[in-house]
Amino acid sequence: xxxxxxxxxxxxFLYFFAIVGNLIVKLLHLPISGSIxxxxxxxxxxxxxxxxxxxxxxxxxxxxxxxxxxxxxxAVAIIQYKxxxxxxxxxxxxxxxxxxxTVMVVTGLVAQFYVHKFAxxxxxx
Amino acid sequence: MLIAMGCVLMTVxxxxxxxxxxxxxxxxxxxxxxxAPCILSSTLVGFHIDYSDYDSGGRWxxxxxxxxxxxxxxxxxxxxxxxxxYLKVILISMTTGVCIxxxxxxxxxxxxxxxxxxxxxxxxxxxxxxxxxxxxxxxGGMPTMTAIFVIVTGISGLILGPAIIRYFNIREKLAxxxxxxxxxxxxxxxxALEFGSEEGAAASLAMVLAAIFTxxxxxxxxxxxxx
Numbered sequence: 548x549x550x551x552x553x554x555x556x557x558x559x560f561l562y563f564f565a566i567v568g569n570l571i572v573k574l575l576h577l578p579i580s581g582s583i584x585x586x587x588x589x590x591x592x593x594x595x596x597x598x599x600x601x602x603x604x605x606x607x608x609x610x611x612x613x614x615x616x617x618x619x620x621x622a623v624a625i626i627q628y629k630x631x632x633x634x635x636x637x638x639x640x641x642x643x644x645x646x647x648x649t650v651m652v653v654t655g656l657v658a659q660f661y662v663h664k665f666a667x668x669x670x671x672x
Numbered sequence: 673m674l675i676a677m678g679c680v681l682m683t684v685x686x687x688x689x690x691x692x693x694x695x696x697x698x699x700x701x702x703x704x705x706x707x708a709p710c711i712l713s714s715t716l717v718g719f720h721i722d723y724s725d726y727d728s729g730g731r732w733x734x735x736x737x738x739x740x741x742x743x744x745x746x747x748x749x750x751x752x753x754x755x756x757x758y759l760k761v762i763l764i765s766m767t768t769g770v771c772i773x774x775x776x777x778x779x780x781x782x783x784x785x786x787x788x789x790x791x792x793x794x795x796x797x798x799x800x801x802x803x804x805x806x807x808x809x810x811x812g813g814m815p816t817m818t819a820i821f822v823i824v825t826g827i828s829g830l831i832l833g834p835a836i837i838r839y840f841n842i843r844e845k846l847a848x849x850x851x852x853x854x855x856x857x858x859x860x861x862x863x864a865l866e867f868g869s870e871e872g873a874a875a876s877l878a879m880v881l882a883a884i885f886t887x888x889x890x891x892x893x894x895x896x897x898x899x
Contacts, residue, residue, distance in 0.1 A: 558736075558739055561739035561740075561742045561743050562736075562738065562739040562742075564739070564742045565738035565739050565741070565742050568742070569738075578803075578806060578887055579803060579883065579884065579887065580741075580800070580802035580803050580806075580883075581738070581802075582737070582738040582739075582741035582742055582802070583741060583800075583803075583880055583883065583884075585738070585739075585741070585742040586741055586742050586743075586744055586745045586748075586880065587745075589742055589745035589746075590745040590748055590749055593745060593746075593749040594749065594752075600746065600749065600750075603743070603745070603746060604746055606739070606743065607742075607743030607744075607745070607746040608743075608746070610736065610739055610740035610743045611740060611743055611744070611746075611747075611861075611862065611865055611872070612862075612865065614737070614740050614858055614859075614861075614862040615687070615691075615703075615704050615705045615859065615862055616683070616684065616687045616704075616733060616736075617733050617734055617735075617736045617737040617740060618705055618734075618737070618823060618826060618858070618859060619683055619686075619687055619704075619705065619708050619709055619712065619730075619733065620683065620726070620727060620730030620731065620733050620734045621734055621801065621819060621822075621823050622705060622708075622709035622823045622827070623709045623712050623713050623716065623723065623726065623730065624723060624727070624819070624820065624823075625709070625713065625820055625823070625824075626713045626716060626717065626723060627723050628816075628817070628820060631817065635786065635790065638781075638784040638785070638786050638790075639786075639790070639794070639821065639824070640824070641780065641784055642777060642780040642781050642784060642786065642794055643777075643794070643797060643821060643824050643825050643828055644828050644832070645776070645780045646773065646776040646777045646780050646794075646797075646798075647798070647825055647828045647829050647832055647855050647856065648832055648836065649772060649776040650769055650772050650773045650776060650798060650851075650854060650855045651829065651832065651833060651836045651851045651852070651854070651855035651856075652836055652840055652851075653768060653769065653772045654765055654766075654768065654769035654772070654847075654850055654851045654854045654855065654878075655836065655837065655840060655842045655847045655848070655850070655851035656840060656842070656847075657764065657765045657768050657769075658761060658762075658765040658844065658846060658847035658850045658851065659842055659843070659844045659847040661760075661761040661764055661765065662758065662761055662844045662846055662847060663844075665758065665760075665761055
């Protein structure tokens, strides 16, 4: 019970930083989203020991493990675009699937290649 | 208000059930992100419920994505030493990933003969929704369509990512995390967290960097893609 309460409080706390981030984005007309600004604020606070990890860890791990739930309403939104989907759905799907495969394969292989190269260099030194 | 709460409850219950099914069968194609929206949208269509009514409650859940993104500060902080050590590798991989994402979306759109307004809406599809929408508007796409493409990318990446990792024998935790966060934004990051917390940290960073890099590269590469 105490854990549920703590998690809820920490989620609210993280929400607060997202709201602060949104305000900053609005005030400074930044091109990025408020939640990413909020992420950097929390990261900085953790880094400079203003904020203890234990004050956000429970809430963060709850939100991250249930993250798919938060995507579901936007996925349901697809039903609003019946006409476009019927007309071009297979083309959209083909582009998205092929491009996602390309991106993931290239990113993964490039990263793995450089990690190995980096490790070898370290050994030689 | 009552309808909104009912929609939240329905979404949570359907999500919870589809998660149980997924845990039992472990088939990637039965991801809760594919199964739950299918059940929910057929329910809406079947009972003639307007999406706008559904979203009056659905929005509460979508909004929780914001603190979830803030929460990525935790894995980033925990693994800051590893991430700093590999900063150069990360920057090279992410620059490559972002350019490939934009170019391949453009090239494949050309190949399947999509009109330019759809092509432009597809370009920023691999990054997190709020920024993808902003990029889409900036380069002349349709933000609402982009939001749909982002979510379909998330579902695709969630299903394809683990298969790609296996097939191409990606063993490095960093590479696994980067490809999931780069290819499928937050959805990929949640999958990376299933692999492990180090993969999750790499994916969180990839998601953030992909968004920022796309802001920079999309306006530069768009005229080249349209040529």
